Amino acid sequence: MTDIDLGATVTASQPGSGVSRETFASKGNAFELRGVTVSYGGKPAVVDIDMDIPNQAITAFIGPSGCGKSTLIRCLNRMNDLIPSARVDGQVLYHGEDIYDPRIDPVEVRKRIGMVFQKPNPFPKSIYDNIAFGPRILGMKGDMDEIVERALRGGALWDEVKDRLHDNAFGLSGGQQQRLCIARCLAVEPDVILMDEPCSALDPISTGKIEDLMLELKERYSIVIVTHNMQQAARVSDMTAFLIVKLDGDEQHRQGRLVEYDVTEKIFTNPADPRTEDYVTGKVG
Amino acid sequence: MATGVRVQYQEELARLEERALDGLDLVAAQLERAIEAVEQRDSELAELVVANDDVLDGRYLEIHQSILTLLATQAPVATDLRLISALLHVMKNMERMGDQCVNVAKLIPLVGHDPPADERILRDISTMGARVKTQVAQAKRAFAARDLELARDLVREDDVVDDLNKEIFHIAIEIGDDHDRREWAMTMILVARAIERIGDNSVDIGEQVAFVVTGLFREFQDASRPAERLA
Numbered sequence: 001m002t003d004i005d006l007g008a009t010v011t012a013s014q015p016g017s018g019v020s021r022e023t024f025a026s027k028g029n030a031f032e033l034r035g036v037t038v039s040y041g042g043k044p045a046v047v048d049i050d051m052d053i054p055n056q057a058i059t060a061f062i063g064p065s066g067c068g069k070s071t072l073i074r075c076l077n078r079m080n081d082l083i084p085s086a087r088v089d090g091q092v093l094y095h096g097e098d099i100y101d102p103r104i105d106p107v108e109v110r111k112r113i114g115m116v117f118q119k120p121n122p123f124p125k126s127i128y129d130n131i132a133f134g135p136r137i138l139g140m141k142g143d144m145d146e147i148v149e150r151a152l153r154g155g156a157l158w159d160e161v162k163d164r165l166h167d168n169a170f171g172l173s174g175g176q177q178q179r180l181c182i183a184r185c186l187a188v189e190p191d192v193i194l195m196d197e198p199c200s201a202l203d204p205i206s207t208g209k210i211e212d213l214m215l216e217l218k219e220r221y222s223i224v225i226v227t228h229n230m231q232q233a234a235r236v237s238d239m240t241a242f243l244i245v246k247l248d249g250d251e252q253h254r255q256g257r258l259v260e261y262d263v264t265e266k267i268f269t270n271p272a273d274p275r276t277e278d279y280v281t282g283k284v285g
Numbered sequence: 286m287a288t289g290v291r292v293q294y295q296e297e298l299a300r301l302e303e304r305a306l307d308g309l310d311l312v313a314a315q316l317e318r319a320i321e322a323v324e325q326r327d328s329e330l331a332e333l334v335v336a337n338d339d340v341l342d343g344r345y346l347e348i349h350q351s352i353l354t355l356l357a358t359q360a361p362v363a364t365d366l367r368l369i370s371a372l373l374h375v376m377k378n379m380e381r382m383g384d385q386c387v388n389v390a391k392l393i394p395l396v397g398h399d400p401p402a403d404e405r406i407l408r409d410i411s412t413m414g415a416r417v418k419t420q421v422a423q424a425k426r427a428f429a430a431r432d433l434e435l436a437r438d439l440v441r442e443d444d445v446v447d448d449l450n451k452e453i454f455h456i457a458i459e460i461g462d463d464h465d466r467r468e469w470a471m472t473m474i475l476v477a478r479a480i481e482r483i484g485d486n487s488v489d490i491g492e493q494v495a496f497v498v499t500g501l502f503r504e505f506q507d508a509s510r511p512a513e514r515l516a
Contacts (some may be wrong), residue, residue, distance in 0.1 A: 049302050269362070269367065270367070276363075277364060279360070283290065
């Protein structure tokens with residue numbers, strides 16, 4: 001940037017459509033990360049992350065392999081608890097509450113903050129039972145048929161499966177299985193959906209359906225997505241965080257760090273950091 | 286030579302920019318011929334200017350198609366995206382500059398072989414032509430070097446051209462009662478206006494330099510708020 005005075009500025013012609021961080025401020029934050037460092041076996045994998053993830057918006061994590069995107073998203077619903085050597089320092093505040101507080105039940109955390117993985121992972125059960133599984137375990141009240149239908153409609157799958165609800169879920173296509181996993185996630189009435197590369201195993205049509213679904217879901221849910229597909233981040237997300245890998249002092253250990261976090265339009269039209277620029281334009285891998 | 290990954294894409298983008306900016310050399314050559322045709326009352330040279338406009342139009346279409354291909358196949362973002370957006374503007378301005386040269390050329394047969402010319406007007410038109418040709422070259426250099434100061438300086442150059450344009454207008458108003466002489470002077474007003482517009486197009490290209498570098502679109506000259514314009 002330069003400090004040369006270039007004359008009159010035409011505000012209406014600035015890049016983007018006027019969406020700014022303030023656009024999301026009125027919705028409040030789903031998460032506030034304060035100095036979050038995640039370590040495996042004492043070695044930090046992502047270091048000192050500070051960011052606010054807005055409500056009812058899609059936030060994308062992008063960055064090269066090994067930058068800690070998946071580690072970071074997994075610490076948002078305590079999935080890293082399942083790895084014995086994992087440790088999370090700093091604070092992950094969810095609607096103001098630290099989800100790592102000893103008084104917090106991790107099962108309740110994962111009920112409110114659902115997760116969809118890279119590879120669709122339906123249970124070896126019927127479509128119906130896949131959806132009903134979570135509500136039954138949690139003892140949710142209400143008509144189970146209605147819960148299943150509502151979840152499948154939410155996952156944009158109802159019309160395709162309503163006549164074969166008791167068929168095995170493995171008979172669905174990959175894209176349908178992934179939407180089933182999203183519907184399964186919705187069935188327990190979460191607040192946030194975390195998606196770790198949800199489309200990387202899908203063809204473009206299925207990917208398009210999942211992306212359409214994400215845009216519908218963000219009206220009611222907060223979504224965080226990890227993606228290697230930058231065009232996907234550009235297409236669907238409202239906010240984008242770019243992480244990089246840094247080697248620590250002895251150059252033996254790789255650490256992920258947050259480089260830039262901003263409105264997606266800004267990241268893809270005029271990023272502030274040259275490292276972001278090099279990554280999104282494909283100059284570095 | 287581009288380094289790192291996506292080398293072919295980076296080379297294609299660099300080649301595209303070079304071809305687009307070379308289009309401004311074609312404009313400069315067209316302008317030089319058009320001015321010479323005015324000075325020499327050379328209708329044949331004027332016809333050549335009109336015919337050569339196909340070369341500029343062809344360059345416009347070539348770059349436009351290449352940009353569409355690049356957008357469709359490479360999904361450019363960030364500085365690359367701003368550059369491509371700016372190149373579309375540059376090409377549109379280049380094409381308009383070419384049309385203005387044609388406008389000048391088409392006026393030449395109207396004034397005849399031995400018109401009752403006014404030397405002051407002819408001298409001002411020659412000066413305008415030379416200065417605008419310099420402006421076109423400066424716009425190209427500023428874009429290629431991403432040089433904001435050089436881009437901003439186009440406004441100062443353009444002010445001189447604007448003043449010459451106004452001067453021609455005033456001389457023409459007071460040129461006297463002779464019908465043929467007045468008709469010639471009115472035609473020269475149109476010539477001067479066309480040249481002055483090419484200068485404006487150069488400033489527009491300078492504004493695109495600012496957009497590529499800063500990501501902000503800023504009008505160097507704001508007609509609605511002339512008092513705010515910087516000297």
